[in-house]
Amino acid sequence: xxxxxxxxxxxxxxxxxxxxxxxxxxxxxxxxxxxxxxxxxxxxxxxxxxxxxxxxxxxxxxxxxxxxxxxxxxxxxxxxxxxxxxxxxxxxxxxxxxxxxxxxxxxxxxxxxxxxxxxxxxxxxxxxxxxxxxxxxxxxxxxxxxxxxxxxxxxxxxxxxxxxxxxxxxxxxxxxxxxxxxxxxxxxxxxxxxxxxxxxxxxxxxxxxxxxxxxxxxxxxxxxxxxxxxxxxxxxxxxxxxxxxxxxxxxxxxxxxxxxxxxxxxxxxxxxxxxxxxxxxxxxxxxxxxxxxxxxxxxxxxxxxxxxxxxxxxxxxxxxxxxxxxxxxxxxxxxxxxxxxxxxxxxxxxxxxxxxxxxxxxxxxxxxxxxxxxxxxxxxxxxxxxxxxxxxxxxxxxxxxxxxxxxxxxxxxxxxxxxxxxxxxxxxxxxxxxxxxxxxxxxxxxxxxxxxxxxxxxxxxxxxxxxxxxxxxxxx
Amino acid sequence: xxxxxxxxxxxxxxxxxxxxxxxxxxxxxxxxxxxxxxxxxxxxxxxxxxxxxxxxxxxxxxxxxxxxxxxxxxxxxxxxxxxxxxxxxxxxxxxxxxxxxxxxxxxxxxxxxxxxxxxxxxxxxxxxxxxxxxxxxxxxxxxxxxxxxxxxxxxxxxxxxxxxxxxxxxxxxxxxxxxxxxxxxxxxxxxxxxxxxxxxxxxxx
Numbered sequence: 001x002x003x004x005x006x007x008x009x010x011x012x013x014x015x016x017x018x019x020x021x022x023x024x025x026x027x028x029x030x031x032x033x034x035x036x037x038x039x040x041x042x043x044x045x046x047x048x049x050x051x052x053x054x055x056x057x058x059x060x061x062x063x064x065x066x067x068x069x070x071x072x073x074x075x076x077x078x079x080x081x082x083x084x085x086x087x088x089x090x091x092x093x094x095x096x097x098x099x100x101x102x103x104x105x106x107x108x109x110x111x112x113x114x115x116x117x118x119x120x121x122x123x124x125x126x127x128x129x130x131x132x133x134x135x136x137x138x139x140x141x142x143x144x145x146x147x148x149x150x151x152x153x154x155x156x157x158x159x160x161x162x163x164x165x166x167x168x169x170x171x172x173x174x175x176x177x178x179x180x181x182x183x184x185x186x187x188x189x190x191x192x193x194x195x196x197x198x199x200x201x202x203x204x205x206x207x208x209x210x211x212x213x214x215x216x217x218x219x220x221x222x223x224x225x226x227x228x229x230x231x232x233x234x235x236x237x238x239x240x241x242x243x244x245x246x247x248x249x250x251x252x253x254x255x256x257x258x259x260x261x262x263x264x265x266x267x268x269x270x271x272x273x274x275x276x277x278x279x280x281x282x283x284x285x286x287x288x289x290x291x292x293x294x295x296x297x298x299x300x301x302x303x304x305x306x307x308x309x310x311x312x313x314x315x316x317x318x319x320x321x322x323x324x325x326x327x328x329x330x331x332x333x334x335x336x337x338x339x340x341x342x343x344x345x346x347x348x349x350x351x352x353x354x355x356x357x358x359x360x361x362x363x364x365x366x367x368x369x370x371x372x373x374x375x376x377x378x379x380x381x382x383x384x385x386x387x388x389x390x391x392x393x394x395x396x397x398x399x400x401x402x403x404x405x406x407x408x409x410x411x412x413x414x415x416x417x418x419x420x421x422x423x424x425x426x427x428x429x430x431x432x433x434x435x436x437x438x439x440x441x442x443x444x445x446x447x448x449x450x451x452x453x454x455x456x457x458x459x460x461x462x463x464x465x466x467x468x469x470x471x472x473x474x475x476x
Numbered sequence: 477x478x479x480x481x482x483x484x485x486x487x488x489x490x491x492x493x494x495x496x497x498x499x500x501x502x503x504x505x506x507x508x509x510x511x512x513x514x515x516x517x518x519x520x521x522x523x524x525x526x527x528x529x530x531x532x533x534x535x536x537x538x539x540x541x542x543x544x545x546x547x548x549x550x551x552x553x554x555x556x557x558x559x560x561x562x563x564x565x566x567x568x569x570x571x572x573x574x575x576x577x578x579x580x581x582x583x584x585x586x587x588x589x590x591x592x593x594x595x596x597x598x599x600x601x602x603x604x605x606x607x608x609x610x611x612x613x614x615x616x617x618x619x620x621x622x623x624x625x626x627x628x629x630x631x632x633x634x635x636x637x638x639x640x641x642x643x644x645x646x647x648x649x650x651x652x653x654x655x656x657x658x659x660x661x662x663x664x665x666x667x668x669x670x671x672x673x674x675x676x677x678x679x680x681x
Contacts, residue, residue: 055655
């Protein structure tokens with residue numbers, strides 16, 4: 001009997017079922033677990049309290065990222081520079097202590113490999129196609145760009161995975177987002193995912209795992225795919241993934257924690273089976289025309305509040321739904337924007353290039369290309385580049401990108417999450433705007449009262465040069 | 477967690493849609509290494525506004541929160557559930573939740589009740605009148621003193637855990653045999669999944 005065609009999600013799910021219970025929940029095995037300092041201390045404490053060990057410490061990797069300052073971490077003689085905020089320091093110290101205590105590999109704050117967990121995982125070859133990957137962080141969805149089933153979990157689940165290497169899950173529904181045609185010049189993976197979130201809405205993916213399909217994704221680099229999958233959670237989806245192919249395999253080959261030798265060959269044979277079968281059924285299908293996607297920015301306080309750069313701030317009256325009208329008005333009040341204002345007339349005082357969405361080498365190259373030989377506008381008070389990892393930083397320095405940024409008036413920082421959520425000292429002041437390559441424009445996300453406009457690295461660079469939101473296609 | 481079968485009392489008529497976990501508990505409160513005391517930071521930006529429902533004495537100590545669509549979206553921070561619990565809230569009623577938040581809520585003994593928007597609208601009125609709302613997990617129903625009765629669906633395993641205050645980790649640890657069987661099979665068919673040697677440099681100063 002021929003087996004029923006399966007989606008990529010179903011294949012990965014099926015290969016990780018330890019058991020399925022009568023009530024429909026399944027115990028799912030977790031292949032890779034990333035741990036950072038913010039969502040893990042309570043989980044380690046609970047293990048200690050119950051006297052429980054970590055079941056498979058070699059499947060877990062701990063990296064601090066959220067609280068770390070992006071200024072120098074070592075003095076001239078190599079000594080640790082103390083962290084000013086005692087709470088941040090305590091949280092970082094807890095991870096540094098917990099990881100070795102439980103036998104977990106720890107990448108330290110001054111190691112070249114340190115960075116944002118979602119940049120480090122793929123970079124080290126820790127994250128692999130066809131694996132289940134979790135982390136106490138909603139942007140774990142990123143790793144779906146490698147063809148992994150990757151999703152964020154809460155701290156109780158972090159504890160559960162540490163103790164049992166499994167999670168009790170209900171299978172999600174499946175959604176196919178099919179992008180037809182080609183992206184226009186100057187339109188990036190970030191513009192595409194912002195556009196998609198605008199189409200399906202911030203809750204459009206709730207209860208679903210999304211598979212992104214179509215030639216656009218096949219032509220994307222791994223880093224671009226990571227950007228797309230990263231923001232799946234901004235559409236409410238449990239996870240987002242893209243079928244792995246040679247682009248992914250070539251990216252992973254030779255990475256420090258990727259399989260080697262005979263293991264590599266075995267893995268590769270398995271990875272080649274990871275795609276949705278012809279005729280596989282999705283619970284929902286959405287078709288997007290790539291040609292409709294323009295360089296895109298956000299105007300409001302939800303990632304679904306998107307508009308093409310050539311557009312204007314929408315009027316709350318333009319929404320059919322009463323609750324959406326109310327929400328839009330609230331957003332405009334918070335953002336200090338008037339309906340009808342062309343987006344290119346929105347002035348910018350801060351620029352942030354970084355975050356797990358857009359801090360990899362290709363992101364930095366793309367911003368540097370726009371900034372080369374140019375300077376930030378005088379009204380741009382603060383502009384920083386925060387590479388996703390120490391290795392990204394080194395690579396960028398080798399290519400001279402750091403000089404392009406500093407010559408343009410940007411600050412060149414140490415790796416971490418930084419101003420994406422401002423748990424470290426990098427914050428946007430109240431009432432000021434930030435052109436940000438991060439993933440959330442929520443109220444207060446980049447600092448109390450801060451006003452965030454999400455966009456691509458190239459568009460962030462264009463905004464820095466112009467001093468207002470701008471169409472990068474007019475600069476290149 | 478503590479078992480929870482019934483939550484009855486006044487409800488906070490919040491009603492907002494797309495409330496993200498940054499709103500429920502801003503990032504600066506995430507620096508704690510404990511689960512306790514987060515109520516102080518709960519809904520901080522909203523509570524900075526005069527006349528907000530959270531500081532209205534009419535709803536002081538209310539154990540139920542009524543919210544709009546997509547409650548708890550965004551960040552996976554379980555601190556959002558801990559903060560709500562610390563406010564004394566044991567049930568949230570909304571048309572939908574983010575997947576991660578509803579999971580976090582259940583693991584902390586908070587009922588994430590799903591009801592359609594019409595029911596939410598009605599319960600908002602009842603809450604605004606300061607009347608009691610009764611959430612019964614056993615019968616899966618929400619009732620008011622005005623004879624309103626709304627029934628809700630809940631995943632049977634979640635219901636079982638909530639009613640009995642079960643520790644999920646202990647439940648799963650009891651499945652050792654099954655996990656070990658899976659692991660030996662996995663080692664045979666996909667041995668490459670086990671990282672071999674630590675090649676990354678470890679230079680902890």
